[in-house]
Amino acid sequence: MRFGLTPLLVCASLLTAPVLAQGELRGHGGPVRALAVNGDAQQAISGSFDTSAIIWSLPRGSTLHVLRAHDSAVNAVLALPQSGFATGGEDGQIAVWQAPDFSKPQIKIKVHEGPIAALAVSQNGSLIASASWDSSFAVTRLIDSTIQRFNLHQGNVNGVAFSRDDKSLISIGYDATLRITELASGQTRTITLHTPLNALAISPLGDLAAGGADGSLFLFAPDGTPRHQIEAAEAPVLALAFAADGTTIAAASPRGSVSLFDVASGKRLVTLNGPGLPVWSLAFTPDGRQLLTGGGDAIIRRWDARSGDHMGPLVPQSAAQVGPESDGSQGAQVFKACAACHSLTEQGGNRAGPSLYGVLGRRIGRAPGYVYSPDFASHDIVWTKETIARLFELGPSVFTPGTKMPEQKLVSPQDREALVDFIERATQAR
Numbered sequence: 001m002r003f004g005l006t007p008l009l010v011c012a013s014l015l016t017a018p019v020l021a022q023g024e025l026r027g028h029g030g031p032v033r034a035l036a037v038n039g040d041a042q043q044a045i046s047g048s049f050d051t052s053a054i055i056w057s058l059p060r061g062s063t064l065h066v067l068r069a070h071d072s073a074v075n076a077v078l079a080l081p082q083s084g085f086a087t088g089g090e091d092g093q094i095a096v097w098q099a100p101d102f103s104k105p106q107i108k109i110k111v112h113e114g115p116i117a118a119l120a121v122s123q124n125g126s127l128i129a130s131a132s133w134d135s136s137f138a139v140t141r142l143i144d145s146t147i148q149r150f151n152l153h154q155g156n157v158n159g160v161a162f163s164r165d166d167k168s169l170i171s172i173g174y175d176a177t178l179r180i181t182e183l184a185s186g187q188t189r190t191i192t193l194h195t196p197l198n199a200l201a202i203s204p205l206g207d208l209a210a211g212g213a214d215g216s217l218f219l220f221a222p223d224g225t226p227r228h229q230i231e232a233a234e235a236p237v238l239a240l241a242f243a244a245d246g247t248t249i250a251a252a253s254p255r256g257s258v259s260l261f262d263v264a265s266g267k268r269l270v271t272l273n274g275p276g277l278p279v280w281s282l283a284f285t286p287d288g289r290q291l292l293t294g295g296g297d298a299i300i301r302r303w304d305a306r307s308g309d310h311m312g313p314l315v316p317q318s319a320a321q322v323g324p325e326s327d328g329s330q331g332a333q334v335f336k337a338c339a340a341c342h343s344l345t346e347q348g349g350n351r352a353g354p355s356l357y358g359v360l361g362r363r364i365g366r367a368p369g370y371v372y373s374p375d376f377a378s379h380d381i382v383w384t385k386e387t388i389a390r391l392f393e394l395g396p397s398v399f400t401p402g403t404k405m406p407e408q409k410l411v412s413p414q415d416r417e418a419l420v421d422f423i424e425r426a427t428q429a430r
């Protein structure tokens with residue numbers, strides 16, 4: 001029986017895995033500024049200029065929760081070590097999110113007077129460090145929200161990381177310094193480089209990487225001893241990520257490419273080739289096999305970390321791949337931007353957004369079993385082809401202020417018309 005069962009199981013996973021596991025993650029309405037994957041590789045979190053964060057199921061390639069707590073862009077995200085997630089915003093606030101209730105953060109603290117640029121978490125999950133453009137970095141203790149603040153940099157602080165023993169904080173800033181600061185004594189060691197620093201990453205082994213405004217990638221031993229200085233890009237390096245085994249680092253530049261480097265030798269291993277540039281954010285899956293990139297086109301893509309190949313189709317997916325709801329029309333093509341969050345049929349149910357089954361002629365906020373944001377549900381709107389078209393002509397934040405639907409617009413009148421015609425065809429009772 002054991003021999004008989006195994007191939008069956010393999011077949012079943014082959015049937016479901018390839019399409020979904022390689023799919024792009026679509027749902028944001030603006031550039032994806034930050035990315036993280038949780039320890040069991042089941043979920044990813046992304047933060048966007050659209051002011052939302054989204055938790056994704058990686059195996060299913062779909063949206064699980066849309067998180068709304070920030071007044072402006074979500075610049076930093078963390079998967080916390082035990083469970084849960086944290087987000088840091090341009091509004092200077094840190095929010096902590098825990099299952100099962102993702103409708104609001106469990107903790108929300110205003111830590112900075114300026115935008116938060118980066119977050120880090122201690123190994124035991126009790127402390128969150130934040131780097132801010134208010135020229136400080138801080139450590140927030142989650143249990144009582146006490147904040148320890150350090151004003152050591154001049155100008156924007158762009159990156160923070162805990163040392164592997166949680167005793168020191170590493171920080172980088174626009175003042176071209178990397179600092180290693182002992183939390184207990186406040187003593188700091190300063191390494192001055194030749195270019196402003198935009199990004200910082202620490203490997204599981206404690207190696208440090210900093211990305212420079214001139215495209216340099218600096219690699220350091222855990223104690224700050226320089227190892228390599230690499231010309232990684234022709235434009236500023238804005239995002240860095242170590243693979244979980246610490247042997248590979250990925251560096252992204254918004255006007256150039258994404259490259260992977262061998263940490264020991266400093267040699268370039270591979271440069272990603274394909275769609276989705278510019279890239280604003282990076283994260284490896286814990287097994288190091290896949291690299292996720294978050295792009296200026298609001299899409300999260302997956303790449304084979306060894307070959308640098310894009311996983312999934314290079315050209316936009318054909319409408320036929322959207323799901324059983326698609327009919328191959330232009331409207332179905334436009335609806336791909338919505339499909340991560342909205343089903344069109346009764347059986348499809350509610351996703352991160354309400355089901356659109358029966359939406360035409362329905363008052364706003366009435367899909368059975370869906371919890372809307374109160375402001376959204378209290379608008380005086382009946383959904384028709386005209387009002388849905390208007391929603392995406394003006395954008396949800398203008399047409400339905402207070403909504404948790406990420407900001408997105410359809411500029412072309414033809415696209416809007418095709419979309420609402422498709423919704424009309426696809427959402428009628430069948």
Ligand code: HEC
Binds near residue numbers: 066339402
């Ligand atoms: C990232 C997830 C996401 C995406 C992508 C998204 N929506 Fe939404 N949508 C939502 C959420 C969440 C709500 C509920 C808003 C609230 O409660 O504030 C919503 C609400 C709606 C509503 C109102 C439904 C009702 O019952 O009142 C319509 C219509 C709608 N979306 C259409 C679309 C269309 C069309 C697209 C693509 C162009 C789209 N959405 C893309 C998340 C999304």
